[in-house]
Amino acid sequence: MTDSELGLNQRIWQVVAAIPPGRVATYGQVAEKAGLSRAARRVGYALRGLPTNTRIPWHRVVNSQGRISLPEGSKPHATQRDRLAREGVVFSATGTIDLRHHGW
DNA sequence: TACTTGACAGCAT
DNA sequence: AATGCTGCCAAGT
Numbered sequence: 001m002t003d004s005e006l007g008l009n010q011r012i013w014q015v016v017a018a019i020p021p022g023r024v025a026t027y028g029q030v031a032e033k034a035g036l037s038r039a040a041r042r043v044g045y046a047l048r049g050l051p052t053n054t055r056i057p058w059h060r061v062v063n064s065q066g067r068i069s070l071p072e073g074s075k076p077h078a079t080q081r082d083r084l085a086r087e088g089v090v091f092s093a094t095g096t097i098d099l100r101h102h103g104w
Numbered sequence: 105t106a107c108t109t110g111a112c113a114g115c116a117t
Numbered sequence: 118a119a120t121g122c123t124g125c126c127a128a129g130t
Contacts, residue, residue, distance in 0.1 A: 040124095042127070064114085
């Protein structure tokens with residue numbers, strides 16, 4: 001495995017793992033903290049490759065609008081929302097999170 | 105080997 | 118407010 005492969009994904013996962021419960025970070029923030037300043041897309045790709053039983057708190061990562069970036073109605077979407085709600089994250093009627101309050 | 109795609113985001117129009 | 122374009126970087130075709 002090359003450094004660019006392992007290093008990149010692990011850096012991303014490490015950053016995600018550091019997000020405290022009850023808080024959410026945007027893909028852009030994760031990318032920046034991982035040293036990828038503008039590779040928000042790469043973050044989504046890395047999370048997408050995580051196994052279902054991973055211990056990485058991937059659910060604490062949402063897009064810049066405070067919305068879950070997964071197809072509404074899909075199972076992963078419901079899982080993310082449920083886990084966040086369980087940590088005390090509040091969703092508005094339209095399904096958006098107030099980043100001013102829950103942002104990292 | 106080259107082009108397209110993707111759990112995104114910021115800026116321009 | 119809604120599109121569209123560009124940057125990022127690995128994977129798929």
